[in-house]
Amino acid sequence: AQSVSQHNHHVILSEAASLELGCNYSYGGTVNLFWYVQYPGQHLQLLLKYFSGDPLVKGIKGFEAEFIKSKFSFNLRKPSVQWSDTAEYFCAVIQTGANNLFFGTGTRLTVIP
C-alpha cells in the first residue's frame, strides 16, 4: 500500500529563517503530489501541486516544492518564513488514475516573531 512519510513532526523557526519540510512516498508508479496547509482554526487549503512538467513547483505565499522522482521525495521549501506561516502542513500523494489521496501525518510549523 502507498504510504507518505513526513519525518518532521514539529518544526520551530524564527522569522526570516529558511524552511524545508520533508516528504517521501512509497509508490513507484506515476503520481500526483500535493502540499496542503491548515492555518489555526481554518480549513485545509492547497499550497501547491505537481502533476507533470517542471519538477520545481511554485505555490502561494512564496512556497515551492521540488519533485525528485529518483528519491521519491517532494520537499516543501520557503526561503524566509513569517509568523503568519505558523500552521500544519500536509503532504499528499495520489497514484495517477486512482481515487485515494494518501496524506502524510503532517508537520506542525511554529514561527517565532
Place this chain on the structure above:
Amino acid sequence: NAGVTQTPKFQVLKTGQSMTLQCAQDMNHNSMYWYRQDPGMGLRLIYYSASEGTTDKGEVPNGYNVSRLNKREFSLRLESAAPSQTSVYFCASSESGLTYNEQFFGPGTRLTVL
C-alpha cells in the same frame, strides 16, 4: 460562495448511538469525499463519490455508510458509534475524480464518542 460546508461542528455521542454528518458544496463539483483525521495519523479516506449516484469505499470504511443525496450533498452516517470513531471528520470536493484536481475541504466536524 460558501465552498464546502459541514454540520454539525461539534458532536458528543454515547457508544451505540447513531448520527449523520452532513456535507454540502456549492461549486458544482462532481466528486466528494469523507476523511477522518486522527492524531499522528494524517487524513484517511473513508468513502468517496466520484459522481452523483456512485459511492465507493476508501481506506477505512468500516462502521460508516454514505449517501450521495444529489450533486451538492454527501452525508456520512455512523449507525452505532464506537469510541474508536472519535475523530475530526472532513468533507472535501473536487471538480472531478481526475487525480490532479485540487480537493477543497470543509471546516471539519469534531466528534467524540464516550
